[in-house]
Amino acid sequence: MDRRQVEQEIYRSIERVLHEMGIDVIADDASIPVSVSARHVHLSPDDVNALFGDGYSLTYFRDISQPGQYACQEKVTLKGPKGKIENVRILGPARGQTQVEVSKTDARTLGVDPPVRRSGVLKDSEAITIEAANGRVIHLNEGLIIADRHIHMTPEDARRFAVKDGEKVAVAISGEKPGVLGQVTIRVKETYKLDMHIDTDDGNAFLIQGAGKGKIVKESW
Structure with a gap:
């Protein structure tokens, strides 16, 4: 499998686990860029x-x-x-x-x-x-x-992902050491560009160097 196929399989595995926990992945194929903020x-x-x-x-x-x-x-x-x-x-x-x-x-x-x-x-x-x-x-x-962990997005992005300003979500992270980050704050503003910001501790935990990808899931805990 190529890298994209591996990432898709990782997402599917995470989605299955989350579904068993009662957490539903937002129905959207677009991933969220993830940036490590030092x-x-x-x-x-x-x-x-x-x-x-x-x-x-x-x-x-x-x-x-x-x-x-x-x-x-x-x-x-x-x-x-x-x-x-x-x-x-x-x-x-x-x-x-x-x-x-x-x-x-x-x-x-x-x-x-x-x-x-x-x-x-x-x-x-x-x-x-x-x-x-x-x-x-x-x-x-x-x-x-x-x-706090947060995602910058425009109002159009918020409609696409079915979220609102101030909402807390979880984000499934793909890559070599995948997992889920909870308590991620949605920040909506017309002038924002879609990007999730995490600090270096979170980046190290998920082996993200500089930038990665994630997928929003609705958080119920």
Whole structure:
């Protein structure tokens, strides 16, 4: 069998197991692209100025999966009570509140305990210190999270997959080490591009390097 036939057989096997558990796969032949999102930082305009100087503009490096979003040339160091992580990429453009996204493994290195949150939900999240290469430092009393698993999609995609914004689904992952990821949040917006984002811990668990494929299943647990 070729690779496509192997993936189809994996999906069928997963679907059979899920059906026995009372979970039905959404009737749609299209797969969902899955991207592994490494640790990164979103800075507010005030914090851009605080770290790099008044009037500083972040430097474009390359586009990322969502339209209008991009990786910047600038990198920073994250510092926690027990350790630090260097060369953490800043993503642009600047947004309303500074947000830092790490994996659970990263959190252990830093010695912190961030909650799993949807992007932008930062109230009572974890504290973190950010240091630029020039030695400037800012300390956030809140803003560090482990990002929830989520799928960006347009309203048309949502209709096609029969899901709605904020809904929780599971996603069957194909590949060398297939399985199912639960509690995946659907995010719907006209400007989004279809893509599922997971962190490096999830990517490692399913042997996904950079990108993979998944299929939405309705979640009943």
